[in-house]
Amino acid sequence: MKFYxxxxxxxxxxxxxxxxxxxxxxxMTEDPSFHYxxxxxxxxxxNEANRLNNNLIELLTLYNxxxxxxxxxxxxxxxxNFLEEVIAENHASAEANHINLFAECDPDLYGYFDEGLVRGxxxxxxxxxxxxxxxxxxxxxxxxxxxxxLRVEDNGAGYPKEMLAAQSSQDLHRDIAEGRTQLGLYFAxxxxxxxxxxxxxxxxxxxNGYKLTGGCFSVWLP
Amino acid sequence: xxxxxxxxxxxxxxxYGDMRGVLRNMLQSFGVxxxxxxxxxxxxxxxxxxxxYDVILCDYNLGxxxxxxxxxxxxxxxxxxxxxxxxxxxxxxxxxxxxxxxVEYEPDSYLTKPFTKDLLAQRLERLLNRKxxxxxxxxxIDHKEYDVANALLDKRIEENPKNVNEFIKxxxxxxxxxxxxxxxEAIYSGVLVQREIAWARxxxxxxxxxxxxxxxxxxxxxxxxxxxxxxxxxxxxxxKTQLALDEPVQAQKVLETATSHSAKAIVRQRALGELAMAxxxxxxxxxxxxxxxxxxxxxxxxxxxxxANLAKTKATNANGEAGLRVLRDLxxxxxxxxxxxxxxxxxxxxxxxxxxxSVRARSCMDNAHELYKELGTKAAPELALDMARSCxxxxxxxxxxxxxxxxxxxxxxxEAFLKxxxxxxxxxxxxxxxxxxxxDIKKGIVRLNNRGVELAKQGKLDEAMLLFEEAVDxxxxxxxxxxxxxxxxxxxxxxxxxVPKRIDQVREYLTRVRQMDSENRTLHKMDRMLKQLLDGAxx
Numbered sequence: 001m002k003f004y005x006x007x008x009x010x011x012x013x014x015x016x017x018x019x020x021x022x023x024x025x026x027x028m029t030e031d032p033s034f035h036y037x038x039x040x041x042x043x044x045x046x047n048e049a050n051r052l053n054n055n056l057i058e059l060l061t062l063y064n065x066x067x068x069x070x071x072x073x074x075x076x077x078x079x080x081n082f083l084e085e086v087i088a089e090n091h092a093s094a095e096a097n098h099i100n101l102f103a104e105c106d107p108d109l110y111g112y113f114d115e116g117l118v119r120g121x122x123x124x125x126x127x128x129x130x131x132x133x134x135x136x137x138x139x140x141x142x143x144x145x146x147x148x149x150l151r152v153e154d155n156g157a158g159y160p161k162e163m164l165a166a167q168s169s170q171d172l173h174r175d176i177a178e179g180r181t182q183l184g185l186y187f188a189x190x191x192x193x194x195x196x197x198x199x200x201x202x203x204x205x206x207x208n209g210y211k212l213t214g215g216c217f218s219v220w221l222p
Numbered sequence: 223x224x225x226x227x228x229x230x231x232x233x234x235x236x237x238y239g240d241m242r243g244v245l246r247n248m249l250q251s252f253g254v255x256x257x258x259x260x261x262x263x264x265x266x267x268x269x270x271x272x273x274x275y276d277v278i279l280c281d282y283n284l285g286x287x288x289x290x291x292x293x294x295x296x297x298x299x300x301x302x303x304x305x306x307x308x309x310x311x312x313x314x315x316x317x318x319x320x321x322x323x324x325v326e327y328e329p330d331s332y333l334t335k336p337f338t339k340d341l342l343a344q345r346l347e348r349l350l351n352r353k354x355x356x357x358x359x360x361x362x363i364d365h366k367e368y369d370v371a372n373a374l375l376d377k378r379i380e381e382n383p384k385n386v387n388e389f390i391k392x393x394x395x396x397x398x399x400x401x402x403x404x405x406x407e408a409i410y411s412g413v414l415v416q417r418e419i420a421w422a423r424x425x426x427x428x429x430x431x432x433x434x435x436x437x438x439x440x441x442x443x444x445x446x447x448x449x450x451x452x453x454x455x456x457x458x459x460x461x462k463t464q465l466a467l468d469e470p471v472q473a474q475k476v477l478e479t480a481t482s483h484s485a486k487a488i489v490r491q492r493a494l495g496e497l498a499m500a501x502x503x504x505x506x507x508x509x510x511x512x513x514x515x516x517x518x519x520x521x522x523x524x525x526x527x528x529x530a531n532l533a534k535t536k537a538t539n540a541n542g543e544a545g546l547r548v549l550r551d552l553x554x555x556x557x558x559x560x561x562x563x564x565x566x567x568x569x570x571x572x573x574x575x576x577x578x579x580s581v582r583a584r585s586c587m588d589n590a591h592e593l594y595k596e597l598g599t600k601a602a603p604e605l606a607l608d609m610a611r612s613c614x615x616x617x618x619x620x621x622x623x624x625x626x627x628x629x630x631x632x633x634x635x636x637e638a639f640l641k642x643x644x645x646x647x648x649x650x651x652x653x654x655x656x657x658x659x660x661x662d663i664k665k666g667i668v669r670l671n672n673r674g675v676e677l678a679k680q681g682k683l684d685e686a687m688l689l690f691e692e693a694v695d696x697x698x699x700x701x702x703x704x705x706x707x708x709x710x711x712x713x714x715x716x717x718x719x720x721v722p723k724r725i726d727q728v729r730e731y732l733t734r735v736r737q738m739d740s741e742n743r744t745l746h747k748m749d750r751m752l753k754q755l756l757d758g759a760x761x
Binding site: 071 | 238240241244247248251283314315332334335336337338339340341343344345348384385387388417418419420449450451452453
């Protein structure tokens with residue numbers, strides 16, 4: 001058995017366990033007869049389970065990219081629907097954390113990207129955003145300068161200064177090795193850079209105070 | 223609008239009991255009451271055979287037995303569910319890595335575990351709306367009413383909805399199916415002007431291939447693979463194109479690369495095995511056939527010919543005994559299947575002959591001839607090639623020759639198959655110039671066919687009918703001749719009145735074509751013509 005097969009089979013198993021944890025928690029919190037004097041503990045459990053899941057996806061995807069097991073499959077994507085699904089996937093978690101999570105998008109917007117890969121990135125960003133925002137998280141999409149721009153912004157404290165400098169996947173790879181950056185950032189950059197169209201290559205951008213007062217993470221896809 | 227979700231019938235297929243419970247709970251919270259759930263493919267098939275489901279939620283990974291893709295393939299190929307049924311594949315990975323390939327049947331959607339109730343609700347709503355939106359068109363395609371489908375598609379494209387590309391893609395697919403390659407090329411080009419997108423690029427390649435512009439097709443498929451080395455469909459088409467260009471060794475290499483990326487596709491493993499065998503690369507062939515059998519245990523793509531070929535390659539690579547063991551597996555895997563018995567007998571004849579058991583070999587060969595006769599026009603064209611090889615081995619050179627000539631007569635318009643006949647003729651040393659031999663036979667048939675059609679045009683329907691009756695007797699396995707005979711018979715009866723005996727003949731001709739190629743477009747036209755003829759005859 002090759003390492004990949006072991007990895008894939010273990011992840012399959014872990015995901016079944018995770019599904020159980022996530023769904024059981026979801027059912028518990030929705031059950032009106034369920035009374036627990038410390039609901040924030042259940043929420044914390046939910047948050048950690050989501051994080052674990054996002055990390056698992058990251059792990060497997062990164063492994064696949066490093067071993068050249070993945071090339072992006074560019075498809076026509078209904079962007080408004082795509083964002084709505086991202087919201088739906090994180091809606092329960094946002095509600096439990098008392099965060100207003102919403103999407104802004106032209107209903108007719110169409111994009112061209114690998115839906116599965118970019119979905120992983122967006123779930124990660126929303127998961128992080130839920131942790132760092134004060135009470136609002138906005139997911140949006142628009143067409144700008146020949147790029148499809150997907151944004152996740154919050155009204156938290158914003159990114160620290162040293163993170164704001166433009167970074168490429170090569171810089172980030174070095175930083176990770178030195179323990180200076182998050183894996184999530186590297187993951188998003190790699191996947192953005194896998195998207196190419198003619199001369200253009202995808203990238204990410206970090207900024208503060210775009211529309212909301214906190215941090216804004218944008219993924220630019222050609 | 224789609225029907226309300228509460229009224230729909232759901233089937234859950236998941237080997238993990240707790241997961242089945244979770245899915246059931248989610249559906250119940252949407253108000254769904256009709257929910258069945260099973261743990262494996264065997265139970266799923268039993269339910270699907272007896273009951274109609276609107277939505278099937280199926281885990282890809284089901285432990286032993288069929289996997290999710292194999293369930294999907296079986297129920298779609300056997301038409302156990304209609305086009306209105308929504309099939310959602312649930313996977314553990316967020317990529318299509320595992321299932322990616324040139325699969326003939328794709329689920330309506332993939333869902334990655336774990337997903338929240340909200341996401342499932344959102345996805346189901348979208349899928350049901352989409353189904354409702356496309357149902358009329360999909361129904362028309364399903365019933366082979368391509369003109370109707372085309373008109374519907376044109377109307378939708380005209381309206382220019384935001385998912386207009388979906389309709390454009392369907393229309394181009396339809397053009398390819400109908401052989402309108404120039405039109406398909408124009409549509410795909412129109413899409414590619416706006417944006418480089420894989421399905422349109424692949425489509426252009428298919429259109430080139432259809433128009434026999436093989437060099438250009440090759441460049442397209444090669445280019446797609448340069449951009450994405452995991453684009454499995456491009457490998458399959460590239461191999462096909464290289465075969466058409468008489469580059470069988472390169473074609474084999476292409477499929478070897480493809481299977482090293484994605485080993486799971488049975489059809490591709492089988493194709494690789496057959497190519498390698500023709501190239502006398504028995505090592506690669508043995509491995510590919512073994513894989514195909516191993517993967518295909520529970521698949522509709524399981525086929526006796528794969529076992530027979532594995533037996534032959536094992537006999538070459540190891541010894542005859544090893545080959546005979548495979549043939550015993552073959553019989554076990556296909557109990558009571560005449561075609562499988564035939565494969566087994568004709569292959570055993572060759573193996574026994576090589577092992578020096580000529581008495582046993584002779585009785586196997588006689589048995590094979592008997593079974594082939596019994597199959598009649600139900601015999602697949604490839605069987606004739608294998609029979610010719612066995613005959614040649616047994617010293618029946620005239621019969622081998624006869625099998626191959628008949629194979630040409632029955633399939634005179636199938637270029638890829640004729641190539642195989644030519645290769646077999648050359649391989650067995652039965653002809654100095656196989657291409658000339660094939661061309662001669664072809665010419666004769668085309669001439670006969672044209673003469674019949676010409677007679678019909680001149681209104682000499684009785685003469686035309688006699689001509690085709692004779693032609694059909696000479697090549698009962700020829701689709702084109704059977705279809706033309708049916709048409710001329712019907713035209714004659716339309717003019718001169720119904721004759722019950724001839725109606726039976728028409729039915730027989732159409733049945734033969736249906737057995738060979740149920741998807742044939744002309745066949746469906748002829749079916750309609752027969753219905754009209756009979757309806758018109760009613761008082």
